Amino acid sequence: MLNEIFIKPFVDMVEAPDFLMQVLWEGLVSGILYALIALGFVLIYRSSRIFNFAQGIMVVFAALTLVGLHAMGVPAWICVVLTLGVMFVLAVTIERVVLRPLVGQPDIILFMATIGITLFLIGFGEIIFGGENKVMITEQLGIPTDSVLLEPWGGLLILEQKDITAVAVAALLVVALLVFLNKTRMGRAIRALGDDHQAALSVGISLQTIWVLVWFIAGIIALVTGIAWGARAGVSFALEVIAYKALPVLMLGGLESITGAIVGGLMIGMLEKLFEIYWGQPLLGGNTETWFAFVLALIVLLFRPQGLFGERIIERV
Amino acid sequence: MLYRTAGQFKTSYQADQALFPVRQDAVLLGVVLLFAWVIFPLTASEFAFQTLLIPILIYSLAALGLNLLTGYAGQLSLGTAAFMGVGAYACYKLVTLMPWLNPVVAILFSGAFSAGVGVAFGIPSLRIKGFYLAIATLAAQFFLVWLFEKWGWLYNYNASGAIQVPNLEMFGVYVAGPQASSVVQYFVVLAVVTLMTLVCINLTRGNLGRSWKATRDMDIAAELIGINLMRSKLTAFAVSSYVVGVAGALFVFMWRGAAEPNLFDIPLSFRILFIAIIGGLGSILGNYLGAILIVGLPVLLNTLPEALGLPISSATVEHLNIMIVGSLIVFFLIIEPHGLARLWALIREKLIIWPFPH
Numbered sequence: 001m002l003n004e005i006f007i008k009p010f011v012d013m014v015e016a017p018d019f020l021m022q023v024l025w026e027g028l029v030s031g032i033l034y035a036l037i038a039l040g041f042v043l044i045y046r047s048s049r050i051f052n053f054a055q056g057i058m059v060v061f062a063a064l065t066l067v068g069l070h071a072m073g074v075p076a077w078i079c080v081v082l083t084l085g086v087m088f089v090l091a092v093t094i095e096r097v098v099l100r101p102l103v104g105q106p107d108i109i110l111f112m113a114t115i116g117i118t119l120f121l122i123g124f125g126e127i128i129f130g131g132e133n134k135v136m137i138t139e140q141l142g143i144p145t146d147s148v149l150l151e152p153w154g155g156l157l158i159l160e161q162k163d164i165t166a167v168a169v170a171a172l173l174v175v176a177l178l179v180f181l182n183k184t185r186m187g188r189a190i191r192a193l194g195d196d197h198q199a200a201l202s203v204g205i206s207l208q209t210i211w212v213l214v215w216f217i218a219g220i221i222a223l224v225t226g227i228a229w230g231a232r233a234g235v236s237f238a239l240e241v242i243a244y245k246a247l248p249v250l251m252l253g254g255l256e257s258i259t260g261a262i263v264g265g266l267m268i269g270m271l272e273k274l275f276e277i278y279w280g281q282p283l284l285g286g287n288t289e290t291w292f293a294f295v296l297a298l299i300v301l302l303f304r305p306q307g308l309f310g311e312r313i314i315e316r317v
Numbered sequence: 318m319l320y321r322t323a324g325q326f327k328t329s330y331q332a333d334q335a336l337f338p339v340r341q342d343a344v345l346l347g348v349v350l351l352f353a354w355v356i357f358p359l360t361a362s363e364f365a366f367q368t369l370l371i372p373i374l375i376y377s378l379a380a381l382g383l384n385l386l387t388g389y390a391g392q393l394s395l396g397t398a399a400f401m402g403v404g405a406y407a408c409y410k411l412v413t414l415m416p417w418l419n420p421v422v423a424i425l426f427s428g429a430f431s432a433g434v435g436v437a438f439g440i441p442s443l444r445i446k447g448f449y450l451a452i453a454t455l456a457a458q459f460f461l462v463w464l465f466e467k468w469g470w471l472y473n474y475n476a477s478g479a480i481q482v483p484n485l486e487m488f489g490v491y492v493a494g495p496q497a498s499s500v501v502q503y504f505v506v507l508a509v510v511t512l513m514t515l516v517c518i519n520l521t522r523g524n525l526g527r528s529w530k531a532t533r534d535m536d537i538a539a540e541l542i543g544i545n546l547m548r549s550k551l552t553a554f555a556v557s558s559y560v561v562g563v564a565g566a567l568f569v570f571m572w573r574g575a576a577e578p579n580l581f582d583i584p585l586s587f588r589i590l591f592i593a594i595i596g597g598l599g600s601i602l603g604n605y606l607g608a609i610l611i612v613g614l615p616v617l618l619n620t621l622p623e624a625l626g627l628p629i630s631s632a633t634v635e636h637l638n639i640m641i642v643g644s645l646i647v648f649f650l651i652i653e654p655h656g657l658a659r660l661w662a663l664i665r666e667k668l669i670i671w672p673f674p675h
Contacts, residue, residue: 051448101651107447108393109654112594112646115587119643126636244455244583251452285467294456301445301452313446315537 009278021157023277024270029163029232031269032170036225037246038253038261039174040218045255046194047214049107050099053114056243057121058219062087063136063226063235064129070137079137080223087219095211103207122237133238136230166228173224174262177217181258190214194256248297254310264308268293320668336518353507358500366499367572368616374503374510375567377608380592381517381601382560387590388598389521390553391533392442396454397589399461400558401565402581403431406471408566409480413473420485420492421505424566431562432555434461439554443547446536458583465578479577482570493570502571509567513560518601520556529553533599591642595649597656606657614642 013020037055044052065086069079098113147160181187192200193210201207229239249268253260272292280288306313320341327333337343361370383397408427411418438457442450465471472480484494491497492505520526528549531539540546569576588611596607615638622634653660 098647098651102654105650105654108387108594108598109650111448112590113650115591116643116646116650119639119646121643123636123638123640123643127633127640244459247452247455251449255448287463287467291456291459291463294452294459298441298453298456301449302441305445305449307449 004283005279009282012278018157023273025157025159025163027270027273028266029166029269030273031266032167033225033229033242033265034245034249034269035262035265036170036173036221036228037243038249038265039177039258040221040225041246041250042256042258042261043177043190043214043221044218045250047190048099048193048211049110050114051107051111051255052218053111053243054094054117054121055218055222055246056240057118057125058087058090058222059226059229059243060235060237060239061090061121061125062219062223063230063239064125064134066223066226067134067137067230067235068129076137083223084220087223088216091212091215091219094215095208099211100208122240126237133234133236134230136227136235162228162231166231169224169228173221174258178258186210186213245293248293251297251307252300254307256311257307257309260307260309268296271296320665320671322669336522350511358503361503363499366503369613371499371503371506371572373605373608373612374506375564375572376589376592376612377604378510378513378567379561379564379589380596380604380608381514382557382562382564383589384593384596384598384600384604385517385521385529385560386553386557387593388600389526389533390529390550390557391536392439392550392553393447393451394454394557395451395583395586395590396438396456396458396461397561398581398583398585399458400431400435400561401568401585402461402465402576402578403434403558404428404562404565405569405576405581406465406480407431407562408570409482410471412483412485416483420487420570421509424509424563424570427566428559428562431565432559435554435558435561436551439551439558442550442554455583458586462578462581465581477577479575480569481575485570495574506567506571509563513563514601517556517560521601525549525552525556530599591646595646595656597658600656600658602661603656603658606661610645610657611642614638614645 037059040055040058041052044050044055062083066079066083069082070076074082094117098117099110102110102113147158179187181191189200189205190210190213192203192205193207197207226235226239229242233239245268246265249261249264251264252268253262253264272289275292276286276289280286280292300308304310320339322339322341325338325340327338332338337346357365357370379397379401382400383394386392386394404427407430408423411423411427412420415423434457438453441453445453466478472478475481482494484496485492490501492501521529528539528544529552531542531544532546532549532553536546539549565581569580573580592607592611593604594607595610596603596605618638618641619631619634649656
């Protein structure tokens with residue numbers, strides 16, 4: 001038994017390094033997608049202290065809109081632009097209808113409101129686009145669908161080109177976001193709002209504009225995530241479950257930290273794959289990916305209650 | 318005028334602290350209980366029992382359990398459904414291992430297992446707070462549902478992987494299983510729910526409840542005035558999980574009749590959280606109002622298009638349902654973030670001074 005837990009998995013890893021690489025790559029790709037969703041959460045949380053549960057459904061909604069528009073015969077790239085427009089309208093609507101009346105309410109109320117938005121979007125999306133699984137318009141967007149074969153250590157490593165594209169686009173997006181937040185006027189306003197609402201308001205930063213902007217950025221991230229994940233697994237409401245995965249990613253990385261979201265996402269993506277392949281399937285009957293991330297985050301939180309990169313929690317009476 | 322409190326003098330501290338200091342409240346409750354215990358069982362149809370009365374009671378009880386933890390002790394939990402599952406599976410094991418056991422005793426006892434699991438997952442709450450804690454409860458949610466699926470002993474290794482409620486007798490009457498009648502099940506549920514509510518009301522008014530509220534309002538301050546946070550938080554998890562576990566056992570044994578692991582998945586947790594929040598966090602009454610709304614609304618929406626003769630497919634109705642529930646949640650949060658219970662409290666205030674404006 002001890003051998004099965006502590007020795008055999010590692011022996012397996014060393015004996016088949018190409019398989020280990022393959023597992024890590026798969027983990028990395030899903031980790032990137034978790035990180036992207038977590039990034040959407042972090043942006044909204046930092047600027048408004050809203051724990052946005054709707055990020056997952058925004059991913060689905062963006063992907064569905066894209067595919068739905070294309071099915072109506074609109075050229076692929078115009079679809080992307082139109083979808084961005086839809087996400088902007090969504091951001092404005094959410095800000096106007098839901099967030100503005102709820103300013104200053106306790107966190108849990110705002111959290112519940114985003115769950116309300118989630119339910120609304122699920123129902124709305126199903127009525128408009130239908131619930132069946134759809135194929136992402138990968139080729140029409142010019143994303144290569146071949147795979148690259150590498151042969152490290154005489155083994156075989158298969159890298160799908162769309163995964164490579166996803167990783168590259170995600171990296172670009174993160175860099176662009178960091179530049180935007182740190183170097184531009186708007187970005188600095190977002191960060192100021194995150195530090196102190198009242199102080200930011202008093203120097204003339206508009207809360208409403210920033211909120212719309214932040215939700216719109218979250219919408220853009222949702223679209224990118226939707227395309228990348230949809231290319232792997234098709235577009236359906238099952239995508240929503242990846243939103244749950246973003247929660248432990250956030251907790252692991254810390255709610256306020258962009259670095260944390262990325263590192264947390266990659267860590268969870270790779271570790272859960274490793275655990276599933278080397279421990280979960282042989283010892284526990286498989287499907288451990290549903291809970292592994294949460295338990296991992298829980299254990300980390302026991303030692304660092306603010307997550308790995310979160311702001312230190314200081315409490316006063 | 319109906320609610321005038323003038324003339325009801327309190328002459329002792331005891332009278333002032335009574336459960337119903339205002340006579341009209343007691344009368345109102347009496348009327349509600351009369352309906353619940355006498356009039357509904359006499360008049361309700363099979364359909365009403367199965368789609369409204371029994372589920373409303375069970376959902377209220379589950380929301381009550383969650384409300385003790387989230388509304389009174391301030392510990393956000395997203396894992397309610399999993400704890401219901403623990404109650405249901407524990408009850409199943411109890412009645413299959415010990416068939417002679419009285420089913421109601423089994424249901425009440427199965428809550429204890431849920432309480433144990435709840436305390437185990439509540440331990441992180443001593444270090445983790447707020448949304449971070451919600452993740453600890455989500456860990457419970459996903460892990461336990463996975464366990465229900467993989468641990469064959471829990472469902473006696475049957476091929477379907479689901480638990481089937483056997484026929485259970487109590488005093489010569491079937492109370493659970495395919496042969497039980499809805500009226501009997503309704504009475505069992507009602508009795509358990511009434512008992513639990515009474516216990517919970519008194520718990521929240523007592524020493525324990527006050528320490529929970531202090532913990533909720535500001536835990537560091539509570540610790541400074543001498544409240545043992547560990548005791549306060551863990552008892553909240555234990556009592557809450559107990560009530561939720563009993564609700565879970567009732568859910569399967571008195572209503573669904575069978576359960577698969579994914580029945581206890583996260584949508585059920587959210588459903589109960591909605592009930593607690595729309596009803597009002599930190600209130601007992603709110604759970605019932607919330608459950609009536611959340612359980613009753615889809616039933617109403619399902620029957621409405623037919624009654625009006627509108628040709629809408631059932632799939633569309635279901636999606637419309639989700640949409641409407643979602644917007645209602647947002648709507649209620651905007652008009653009254655403290656829930657339906659606060660709405661009732663405001664109406665009651667108005668009634669007391671009516672017809673005078675002040």
